[in-house]
Every structure is written in structure tokens, then in C-alpha cells.
Amino acid sequence: MTEMLSARALAADIRSGRLTPLDVAERCAAAIAAREAEVGAFAALDLDGLRREAAAPGLGQTALAGLPVGIKDVLDTVDFPTRRGSPIFADHRPASDATVVRMVRRAGGLVPGKTETTELAFLEPARTRNPRDLTHTPGGSSAGSAAAVAAGMLPLALGTQTGGSVIRPASFCGVAGFKPSFKLIPTTGIKAFSWSLDTIGLFAAGVEDLAFAMGAITGRDFALAEEPGTPRIAVVDTVEGASASDAAHAALAEAARALAAAGLPVAAFTLPEAVQAANAAHALVQDFEAFLALADEWDRHRDQLSDLLRHHLGGAAAITPERYDEARRTARRARHALADSFAGFDAILTFSAPGIAPEGLATTGLSSFNRMWTLLGSPCVNVPGLTGEKGLPIGVQIVGRFGRDRAALETARLLERALS
Numbered sequence: 065m066t067e068m069l070s071a072r073a074l075a076a077d078i079r080s081g082r083l084t085p086l087d088v089a090e091r092c093a094a095a096i097a098a099r100e101a102e103v104g105a106f107a108a109l110d111l112d113g114l115r116r117e118a119a120a121p122g123l124g125q126t127a128l129a130g131l132p133v134g135i136k137d138v139l140d141t142v143d144f145p146t147r148r149g150s151p152i153f154a155d156h157r158p159a160s161d162a163t164v165v166r167m168v169r170r171a172g173g174l175v176p177g178k179t180e181t182t183e184l185a186f187l188e189p190a191r192t193r194n195p196r197d198l199t200h201t202p203g204g205s206s207a208g209s210a211a212a213v214a215a216g217m218l219p220l221a222l223g224t225q226t227g228g229s230v231i232r233p234a235s236f237c238g239v240a241g242f243k244p245s246f247k248l249i250p251t252t253g254i255k256a257f258s259w260s261l262d263t264i265g266l267f268a269a270g271v272e273d274l275a276f277a278m279g280a281i282t283g284r285d286f287a288l289a290e291e292p293g294t295p296r297i298a299v300v301d302t303v304e305g306a307s308a309s310d311a312a313h314a315a316l317a318e319a320a321r322a323l324a325a326a327g328l329p330v331a332a333f334t335l336p337e338a339v340q341a342a343n344a345a346h347a348l349v350q351d352f353e354a355f356l357a358l359a360d361e362w363d364r365h366r367d368q369l370s371d372l373l374r375h376h377l378g379g380a381a382a383i384t385p386e387r388y389d390e391a392r393r394t395a396r397r398a399r400h401a402l403a404d405s406f407a408g409f410d411a412i413l414t415f416s417a418p419g420i421a422p423e424g425l426a427t428t429g430l431s432s433f434n435r436m437w438t439l440l441g442s443p444c445v446n447v448p449g450l451t452g453e454k455g456l457p458i459g460v461q462i463v464g465r466f467g468r469d470r471a472a473l474e475t476a477r478l479l480e481r482a483l484s
Contacts, residue, residue: 070268072270092176099215108137114174137149148255149180171283173220179209181208187205189426204229205224220267229431232431233428241445243434256353260353261349292478294328298411308433312418312452315459319482342440347435354376354380420451420452447483448480
């Protein structure tokens with residue numbers, strides 16, 4: 065297994081002069097040459113262009129220090145086609161970068177290519193395989209981004225989450241994944257699926273790498289405190305807890321024990337009914353908006369949609385505006401109830417996924433333990449380090465209070481260290 069690349073450590077080595085951005089580009093190129101044929105993480109790639117950009121003077125002193133950043137292929141890019149995992153967009157060349165892509169470039173990040181996505185960021189699997197075991201799915205819809213980081217091809221990659229498309233593949237591939245608070249990263253220049261849910265997130269080797277990248281890209285202070293105090297942890301089984309495998313339950317219990325052994329207050333907590341109601345509301349919000357967001361594809365290119373997406377949108381067409389509006393009210397009540405609950409604790413520890421990555425490539429797995437948090441807009445971190453059957457990765461999730469993203473990452477780092 066190729067060693068993963070630490071974005072934070074690489075940036076430090078570049079700034080100190082031990083490495084250059086071109087050295088890192090060559091390291092990524094070597095890993096891509098070694099593993100891309102079997103993993104299939106990239107929808108488009110230009111390593112010669114990466115090398116040319118990496119040789120620019122002064123690049124190493126920028127916020128991202130010239131590190132390569134993979135871009136999920138639902139985000140617009142001027143230098144690469146944006147095919148969105150669909151034949152409808154096979155020849156699509158955007159006239160401008162998505163806002164977050166431009167933020168990456170302004171911070172000194174380099175874009176070597178586009179990472180594979182499921183069809184229009186829904187459920188039809190991409191061609192990507194899980195680097196940890198090529199017979200298992202990497203998850204979706206940010207399949208290529210998670211796999212590229214897990215295979216040591218890139219130190220950083222962008223993904224998106226509408227249901228569980230950052231946290232789930234991060235768990236399956238054994239990398240750190242971060243879904244920030246809703247709207248922290250602008251979504252202009254993304255192919256929308258659900259404008260109330262779509263959230264841009266990050267994949268990296270570890271939690272400190274996520275914090276480094278978030279600070280560099282957004283310009284906010286994401287420096288993690290060495291002594292963040294003793295956050296109170298609520299262990300939440302969630303409304304979908306019965307669908308978690310024995311390995312997932314064991315991982316959650318092990319994570320709780322590790323936090324308690326590190327001296328943190330840990331206690332089981334049952335979510336209020338008003339919060340749990342958001343779980344069912346997610347599908348109504350997502351599907352009503354998807355039928356509108358994909359109106360052109362449905363009306364003019366329906367024959368080019370997969371059977372899976374075509375069938376799903378056909379069902380979504382029956383959702384009335386009244387049911388959608390009620391689901392939005394349910395979500396609003398749930399957000400208030402969750403905010404009230406955070407008076408008793410500082411972070412939630414819960415499942416990232418129902419278990420290890422499913423075997424085979426016919427499915428991307430279930431987002432059972434992600435949908436509700438996406439609807440609520442909470443910052444979520446997949447913390448790697450645990451394993452399930454066959455020694456495959458199984459992550460656990462830290463959920464923070466809305467807008468307290470750095471605190472969520474600090475708690476996730478505490479857990480990461482406790483597990484190691």
C-alpha cells in the first residue's frame with residue numbers, strides 16, 4: 065500500500081527548503097503511475113502541466129505551498145473538461161472555474177486533474193476502485209477524491225456531500241474527510257443536485273492536514289490549539305443505529321473508550337425526537353430539489369440518464385411543494401433542537417458508515433449515518449484509524465456545532481491521537 069501524503073508536512077518541508085513544489089509534483093506523478101491503472105481515480109489528468117506550474121518561482125511561500133489538489137468532476141474548471149460522470153456532459157468545457165477552484169489556485173494550490181464522480185453526484189457508481197482492496201467500492205459520490213488520497217496520489221482533494229459523499233468514502237478508503245458547516249465554502253460553479261444540501265468538503269491523510277487546507281483555502285484561522293481543553297463528548301447511536309454492522313458498533317465503542325482513556329468526559333446521548341425527524345426529511349428536500357436542479361437533463365436528455373437516476377427522478381416528480389415545505393420546516397425545528405442539545409456537550413461521536421466498504425462495485429454503500437447531519441448543516445469529520453472485517457478501514461464521525469468547524473476538527477484530532 066502506497067503511503068499517504070501529509071499536506072501539512074509537505075508544505076512545511078517546502079517552506080523550509082527541504083523540498084520544492086516540483087519534488088512533490090514528481091512524488092504524486094510516481095504514485096499515479098504506480099496505481100492509477102488499477103484504481104481509476106481520475107477523470108482527467110495533466111501531469112506535464114502540473115510539472116510546469118510547480119516550477120513557478122515563489123510558489124512554495126503561498127498558503128498551499130504549491131501542493132497538488134484533486135478537484136471532483138462536478139466542480140467547473142477552465143483547464144479541464146467537467147463531465148460530471150455523465151455522457152450528457154462528455155464535451156463540456158466551462159468558461160470559468162468554480163469559486164472554490166479559484167480559491168485553491170489563489171492559495172497556491174495546483175490542479176493536476178479532475179477526480180472521478182458518480183453520475184451527476186448521485187448513486188450510479190464511478191469506475192474507481194478502493195485502493196485498500198480493489199474488489200470493494202471506494203464509496204460515492206466523491207469516489208476519485210477519496211481514492212486518490214488513500215492511494216498516496218495526492219495530498220488533498222475536494223469532494224462534495226449532499227447525503228454522505230465525503231464522510232462515507234473517507235471511511236471506506238481510510239482517510240480523513242471533512243464536511244464543513246453548510247455554506248462555509250461557496251458552491252458557485254458546482255453542478256447542483258440539491259441547493260439546500262450540497263456542501264463542498266475535503267479529503268486528506270489526517271485531521272491536521274484537513275485543518276491546514278481549510279485555513280489555506282478559506283483564509284480563516286483553522287490553526288488547531290495544542291491544548292484544546294476537555295470537550296464533552298456525546299456518543300450518539302442515531303435513528304439508523306440498527307443498520308450498523310457489528311464492526312461499526314465495535315469501532316464506535318473503541319473510539320468512545322479511547323476518548324475516555326484520554327481523560328475526556330464521554331456519555332451516551334439520545335437525540336431529541338425533533339432532531340431525529342430530520343432523518344426522514346432529508347430525502348424529501350433532496351429529491352424535490354433534484355427534480356428541479358436536473359430539469360434540463362430530465363426534459364431534454366432523459367435517455368442519457370442511467371436507469372437508476374431516471375427511476376429516482378421519476379419518483380421525485382411526485383413530491384408536492386407542500387410536502388417539501390413541511391420537510392423544510394421539520395429541518396428548521398431540528399436545527400434549533402440540535403443547537404439546544406449542544407448546551408450539554410461540545411461534540412458528537414457517531415458512526416461514519418454502516419460498516420466497511422461493501423464488496424463489489426455495483427453500489428457505493430449507504431449514507432444512513434450522514435444524511436441527517438448534512439440536512440442540519442453541521443460540521444462533520446471522518447476520523448480514520450480503525451478497521452473492520454478483512455482489515456479494511458472503518459471510520460468514526462465527529463459532529464460539531466454549526467459554525468464551530470475548528471472546534472470540531474480539534475475534537476477529531478484528539479480522537480485521532482487517542483486511537484493511535
